Amino acid sequence: GQQVMQIPQYQHVQEGEDFTTYCNSSTTLSNIQWYKQRPGGHPVFLIQLVKSGEVKKQKRLTFQFGEAKKNSSLHITATQTTDVGTYFCAPGNTGKLIFGQGTTLQVKP
């Protein structure tokens, strides 16, 4: 299956600052998904990216898929305390669903 490196592992920001997490693969991905897990909760699907260079927005969240389909990013503009949690990417795979190591975001009010 596909392996990815997700960075950073942790990020502490002041409320209102921006945040970005990156998911990098050494091989070309067919697609990529992003999930969010709130503290004490279970992962929840955010989005799926399929096309090279694709950019999708959900309110303050912007998701990008690289031109070479080897990397992806999630950018949050003007973080809020409700953004706290761990963000996981899941690289394209036709079989098992595997996840990156996750980026844990802490937001200081």
Added chain:
Amino acid sequence: GAGVSQSPSNKVTEKGKDVELRCDPISGHTALYWYRQSLGQGLEFLIYFQGNSAPDKSGLPSDRFSAERTGGSVSTLTIQRTQQEDSAVYLCASSRAGGSRTEAFFGQGTRLTVV
């Protein structure tokens, strides 16, 4: 059902005992996954079912772990002779198709504590 259901939500067991964790996926979802998540850690893949068959058991940590799925629906994860290092949250997820082609829905998890 409306979502993925896991039971029990919490389980405390004595070291050496066997435990059985249950996952009831969303109706019609052919793919089912089990993960283990230790405190503050990521999602460790355990096993994947497509229908009733398990094409990938590569994540099972040892031969004390086994899983089955019957009728293309309910799945049970069995841990024999539990050890303290088995303590974790066990998450189940299901999706309409395998891999990351479709959205995966997670259950609330079973928190296992081995004392």
